[in-house]
Amino acid sequence: MTAIRIENLRKLFGKVIALDGLTLNVEQGTIFGFLGPNGAGKTTTIRLLTGLARPTAGRAWIMEEEISASRSVNTRIGYLPEDPAFYSWMTPAEFLDLITRLFGFSHSERKTRTQELLEHVGLNEVRKRRIGGFSRGMRQRLGIAQALVNRPEVLFLDEPASALDPAGRKDVLDLISQLHGKCTVFMSTHILADVERVCDTVGIINRGKLVVEAPQAELLAHYTVPAFELECEIGFEVQFKSFIDSLKSLQWVNSVLRKNSVARVVVNDLPMARQALLAKAAQSGLALRRYEIVTPSLEDIFLRLVGEEGNIK
């Protein structure tokens, strides 16, 4: 069954095209990673699907129910915005109680569900503290709890871990992983590592259009291209940069991506690259710490499909 179906969704903000005929299907039970660079249209898509904005054209369905002005579908979805906002004077227990009331829970259901969720997201110990004093990570966990109140069939998460520190990111991604098989998760992000870690299906959007949509494994297999990873010794960064830049003009090099002393070189002719790459590095007088053939990551595929100015040749 299709959990989310989007057909030719368009959204204009004046003359700016935020979504340009987006068509997309998300199967039930998947954790769908909606990838795209900043301004690609990820948040706009989620706002349209949650009824917080209206499309200029196109239609969308959630669990076969068309999204309309009546918003009856809101009982079946959960939503966590990019920067979740709460009533700072409330405690987390009070906020969850408010949400359970909005879903029409009975008195006993409200108490049980609030307690369950506070324990689930690890906020039970601070249940009586004001939300105003919460850290970003705690707010994000409370955001996930409020999105799960109604045991949603489809959960929309907008950049759930983007602004968190490593510990906070781990907590949030663990919570999302636990949802596998329990509900359909539609998670927008620009952090590829998060998608690689928790998502089984990936959709890449750029400039309001879907670039590709496939299960992550299928995507990696389809776009598998040989790549080399090189790391220079400390003190050789300047030579390393010019060496990496010089590779861009070679015919057997597909793309290069350098971050400080580490570079990834995607090639189209593996035998040639095996022969020439190390020799070229030696010729340029570089001292390498590491040289290896690597399996391409989602990041390579993403950059190949979306492009990144200055790094993709």
Place this chain on the structure above:
Amino acid sequence: MTFFASLRKELLELWRCYRFLVTAVILLVFGLGSPLLAKSMPQLIKMMPGAERFAALIPQPTFADAISQYVKNISQFGIVLAVLMTMGSVVQEKEKGTASMVLAKPLPRSFFLLAKFAALCLNFFISLVLASLGGFYYTLVLFHAPHFSAWLALNILIFLSLAVYVSMTLFFSTLFRSQWAAAGLGLSIIISLSALSSFPGLGKYLPSSLFSWGASLVIGNEASAWPALVISLALILISLLASWLVFKRQEL
């Protein structure tokens, strides 16, 4: 059901953020203080240096002075409080993002607005009850007891007129993306209505006439402002309807 959940949150917010306390204390102080001020004002003037020369000209305080002082103080501070308490009610939730959090749940936008209006009205209603009890008691002690039904009618008319300002500011708070724009327009409306009320023939149609009508009822003068009452009720309904029409089209 969702309306009451939203109303409960609004009332809790008024209580926890001390907005109810501020409204109640200010109106109660002016409710208690107005008859007292009316009674003591001539004596205070007499105590001023050189006042003995025109002491005979200073009139004795009357029951009517106490009532007009009460109406003047409660209406002026009530209106300012109505604008201040309402100006951020919707716009702040849009700015902070709490509106999009709760409106992605099964809470209709109409209920979201109505709950805010109802909570603010209840805030002013309870504060006015306290102020009117205080005002009634001190008027009784210092002058004589006002006629109860007339006193009740006066306070109902004050409440209705404050509800007009609440509903209009709520509309501006829904319309704009800044609470200062909402407050600015709310205060502009107050000033405009005050200016318009001085036009001959026009004043009796404006909400401010409800104050003078209420005062007349208590003092015993024969005056009425039924057109102002009808227009005030219409303004409340129109403001709420306009708020809803604007809000349901807004993207959060």
